[in-house]
Amino acid sequence: MEQLIFAFSSMAAGVGACVLYFWGTNKILDGIYPASGSKAGQNILRANSIRPWLFLGPAIVLLTLYLIYPVVNSVMLSFYGPSGEVFVGTANYSWLFADQGFRESLFNNLLWLIVVPAAATFFGLIAAALTDRIGWGNIAKSMIFMPMAISFIGASVIWKFVYDIRGENIEQIGLLNAIVVGLGGEPQAWITLPFWNSFFLMVILIWIQTGFAMVILSAALRGISEETIEAAVLDGANPFQIFLKIKVPQIWGTIAVVWTTITILVLKVFDIVLAMTNGQWGTQVLANYMFDWMFRGLDFGRSATIALVIMVMVIPIMIWNIREARKEG
Amino acid sequence: MDGIAGRRPLLIWAVHLSVAALVLLWTIPTFGLLVSSFRDGDQLSVSGWWTALTPTERNIVYRAPAAEAQVEQAGQWVISGNVFEGQAAGEITKFGFSSKAPTAFDAGQSAELTKGRTLSVMANGDYRIASSEEMKGKRGARIFFTSIDPPRFTLENYRNVMFSEGIGRSFINTLTVTIPATIIPILIAAFAAYALAWMKFPGRSLLLAVVVGLLVVPLQMSLIPLLRLYTDVGIGKSYVGVWLAHTGFGLPLAIYLLRNYIKGLPKEIIESAKVDGASDFDIFRKIVLPLSFPALASFAIFQFLWVWNDLLIATVFLGNNEEQLVMTARLRELLGSRGGNWEILTASAFVSIAVPLLVFFSLQRYLVRGLLAGSVK
Numbered sequence: 030m031e032q033l034i035f036a037f038s039s040m041a042a043g044v045g046a047c048v049l050y051f052w053g054t055n056k057i058l059d060g061i062y063p064a065s066g067s068k069a070g071q072n073i074l075r076a077n078s079i080r081p082w083l084f085l086g087p088a089i090v091l092l093t094l095y096l097i098y099p100v101v102n103s104v105m106l107s108f109y110g111p112s113g114e115v116f117v118g119t120a121n122y123s124w125l126f127a128d129q130g131f132r133e134s135l136f137n138n139l140l141w142l143i144v145v146p147a148a149a150t151f152f153g154l155i156a157a158a159l160t161d162r163i164g165w166g167n168i169a170k171s172m173i174f175m176p177m178a179i180s181f182i183g184a185s186v187i188w189k190f191v192y193d194i195r196g197e198n199i200e201q202i203g204l205l206n207a208i209v210v211g212l213g214g215e216p217q218a219w220i221t222l223p224f225w226n227s228f229f230l231m232v233i234l235i236w237i238q239t240g241f242a243m244v245i246l247s248a249a250l251r252g253i254s255e256e257t258i259e260a261a262v263l264d265g266a267n268p269f270q271i272f273l274k275i276k277v278p279q280i281w282g283t284i285a286v287v288w289t290t291i292t293i294l295v296l297k298v299f300d301i302v303l304a305m306t307n308g309q310w311g312t313q314v315l316a317n318y319m320f321d322w323m324f325r326g327l328d329f330g331r332s333a334t335i336a337l338v339i340m341v342m343v344i345p346i347m348i349w350n351i352r353e354a355r356k357e358g
Numbered sequence: 359m360d361g362i363a364g365r366r367p368l369l370i371w372a373v374h375l376s377v378a379a380l381v382l383l384w385t386i387p388t389f390g391l392l393v394s395s396f397r398d399g400d401q402l403s404v405s406g407w408w409t410a411l412t413p414t415e416r417n418i419v420y421r422a423p424a425a426e427a428q429v430e431q432a433g434q435w436v437i438s439g440n441v442f443e444g445q446a447a448g449e450i451t452k453f454g455f456s457s458k459a460p461t462a463f464d465a466g467q468s469a470e471l472t473k474g475r476t477l478s479v480m481a482n483g484d485y486r487i488a489s490s491e492e493m494k495g496k497r498g499a500r501i502f503f504t505s506i507d508p509p510r511f512t513l514e515n516y517r518n519v520m521f522s523e524g525i526g527r528s529f530i531n532t533l534t535v536t537i538p539a540t541i542i543p544i545l546i547a548a549f550a551a552y553a554l555a556w557m558k559f560p561g562r563s564l565l566l567a568v569v570v571g572l573l574v575v576p577l578q579m580s581l582i583p584l585l586r587l588y589t590d591v592g593i594g595k596s597y598v599g600v601w602l603a604h605t606g607f608g609l610p611l612a613i614y615l616l617r618n619y620i621k622g623l624p625k626e627i628i629e630s631a632k633v634d635g636a637s638d639f640d641i642f643r644k645i646v647l648p649l650s651f652p653a654l655a656s657f658a659i660f661q662f663l664w665v666w667n668d669l670l671i672a673t674v675f676l677g678n679n680e681e682q683l684v685m686t687a688r689l690r691e692l693l694g695s696r697g698g699n700w701e702i703l704t705a706s707a708f709v710s711i712a713v714p715l716l717v718f719f720s721l722q723r724y725l726v727r728g729l730l731a732g733s734v735k
Contacts, residue, residue: 095606178718180667190520
């Protein structure tokens with residue numbers, strides 16, 4: 030209880046400080062350059078050239094401190110030893126490229142990058158196309174969208190329960206093994222199966238992200254002009270042809286946006302692997318490997334180097350995004 | 359579209375069925391978790407949650423008290439009691455006295471033990487070991503029995519995780535992190551967004567490009583530099599540090615979303631206010647802020663879900679103690695220490711996802727709107 034009071038009062042303090050800052054600095058600016066008197070015109074101009082920076086100030090400070098400075102600092106750290114104090118040249122990089130764990134993580138990350146965005150976008154597109162045609166489509170959408178609200182760690186608990194395994198002659202309480210046994214198969218320890226276990230972890234992220242893809246693609250599908258569809262209908266196209274040849278080509282742009290958004294998420298995937306396997310049984314990924322070197326390996330240099338690899342993989346998408354944003358003005 | 363599908367009843371049925379299949383696939387895992395969290399722990403560990411409504415069969419071993427518990431009744435020495443003592447009762451179908459044949463006898467029968475003793479177990483669990491001479495021995499006889507338990511649902515799991523497993527405390531910790539970390543970035547971002555949308559200054563488009571670029575910078579980049587910085591300036595592992603971190607990381611999306619929305623507000627309103635002599639501060643406060651409510655709500659939901667569900671930032675910037683362990687971190691800890699205790703894991707997980715689900719279902723409209731504004735043009 031005490032802590033909640035602390036939370037609320039610090040929230041009030043934080044919000045109060047923000048309000049005070051914005052209100053106060055504006056007041057001071059108006060005081061220095063009053064919009065009246067003999068120099069009114071000149072003062073207004075001056076005040077208007079300063080005011081944007083007052084509005085932007087806190088944002089710029091925080092962005093610099095929390096995102097820009099760390100990028101620069103990480104690049105520097107990657108040339109330093111475990112504690113970040115001894116310069117080691119490119120030792121971290123040569124270690125990285127020779128390291129088995131890094132190769133495994135990189136390979137798995139690539140696997141995730143191929144499978145998860147593709148599967149989530151695919152299922153999202155199917156769900157969007159189908160739910161738009163039926164009366165209870167909105168309820169169905171809500172249900173498919175729901176995992177978006179669940180934390181990665183919560184989702185991991187949910188799916189670990191699905192993948193649970195019991196001894197061979199005991200009743201299975203994990204849904205997947207119960208189905209397998211029901212169909213006459215042998216129960217499997219899914220999350221330790223070599224190679225395939227990564228896919229069982231990917232299922233979790235696909236499960237979470239399909240709803241996102243569905244919502245965006247559904248809006249895009251609705252935005253397609255009726256005329257093109259009517260023309261196709263008159264030409265005798267069947268619903269499948271209409272979907273594949275008329276609708277999908279018109280929303281390629283949106284599909285690309287969905288795909289890249291999920292791609293970025295996949296690059297950062299961490300919680301799921303940490304909770305399900307902690308990188309054991311060949312499921313390691315870069316973000317978790319970085320975390321591992323940071324907290325268990327206690328090597329800031331190597332950890333920063335791994336983080337930089339993730340950053341480098343994001344850069345093409347970053348550039349593409351900036352270009353798109355500039356086009357729109 | 360209805361017209362086309364309407365002419366093909368088979369197709370519309372296929373659509374209904376496929377959607378139903380998708381919905382089932384997407385909800386069953388969560389539903390299983392919910393059902394399991396209300397089940398009795400003993401039942402949960404031996405039968406699948408989909409059998410929750412049917413009786414469960416259990417094989418249990420009970421050890422009768424040793425010889426000193428015997429009493430003399432009508433010329434016989436007797437040890438009696440109930441095999442369910444101390445636990446929920448079921449109905450006994452079979453019993454036995456050796457591990458080789460644990461189901462040798464039906465309930466109600468009398469079994470011949472060694473040394474002329476007899477053992478009988480009733481369906482309700484009452485047992486009776488009788489002997490014509492005084493029994494000796496320090497260890498009691500073992501009774502194996504098969505019990506059919508009626509389905510049992512309980513709130514015990516929730517009581518347990520809230521008060522003994524620390525989830526209750528972590529719930530408060532999560533709230534402490536989430537509320538300020540949701541509200542502070544909104545205010546800062548709204549001012550910045552207004553400046554980027556409606557004020558003229560050199561470097562505006564560059565700044566906007568930087569914000570768009572920062573949208574995708576992976577969090578992993580920031581962890582080590584900030585951890586070092588926090589240690590250097592003495593913030594250490596504190597709530598203030600986490601609030602600021604979430605604010606910093608949430609700002610690019612907040613600014614981007616709000617700027618797009620504010621840019622779309624009618625130009626005439628803002629310009630006529632300027633003509634009337636209103637300052638930018640007044641325009642922002644009296645016109646832009648109220649009109650932007652939908653966008654503010656969208657971002658607030660995003661940020662709320664993101665902060666509530668975050669594990670990485672909390673793990674890095676908060677301590678591992680009672681006062682600071684948030685729910686996601688606690689859940690991760692339980693996954694390690696209580697890996698097999700599904701009644702604890704399911705209840706804990708459900709407590710942690712209940713609030714986001716509530717927010718999700720009640721404010722879904724704003725969430726969808728925000729998603730669309732964030733990614734589709």
